[in-house]
Amino acid sequence: MLFHVRMDVAIPHGLDPKVRAELVATEKARAEEIQRSGKWPELWRVVGEYANISIFDVDSNDELHGLLSSLPLFPYMDVKVTPLAKHPSKVG
Numbered sequence: 001m002l003f004h005v006r007m008d009v010a011i012p013h014g015l016d017p018k019v020r021a022e023l024v025a026t027e028k029a030r031a032e033e034i035q036r037s038g039k040w041p042e043l044w045r046v047v048g049e050y051a052n053i054s055i056f057d058v059d060s061n062d063e064l065h066g067l068l069s070s071l072p073l074f075p076y077m078d079v080k081v082t083p084l085a086k087h088p089s090k091v092g
């Protein structure tokens with residue numbers, strides 16, 4: 001099952017810079033781990049925004065929720081999920 005996911009990140013401005021740096025580093029490590037599993041085939045920065053557009057390839061809604069909520073930045077994200085289906089006009 002493919003899902004288009006947009007994540008908008010809003011880390012509180014008052015957060016200790018060391019805590020912020022650690023959060024971002026652990027987010028990167030976890031994101032790379034999930035990508036290596038093949039469940040997160042696309043990850044793109046939205047130009048000019050602290051946001052990304054991703055494609056996830058998972059077996060269920062519950063699996064996707066588990067992956068997203070395992071991200072250290074999850075508490076600071078607004079996440080919008082769009083389930084994808086095949087388009088009848090797609091060639092190939």
Ligand SMILES: O=C(O)CC1=CCC(=O)O1
Pocket residue numbers: 007009027028029031032050051052073
């Ligand atoms: O920077 C972002 O868009 C948030 C994020 C998701 C995975 C990652 O490494 O950072």
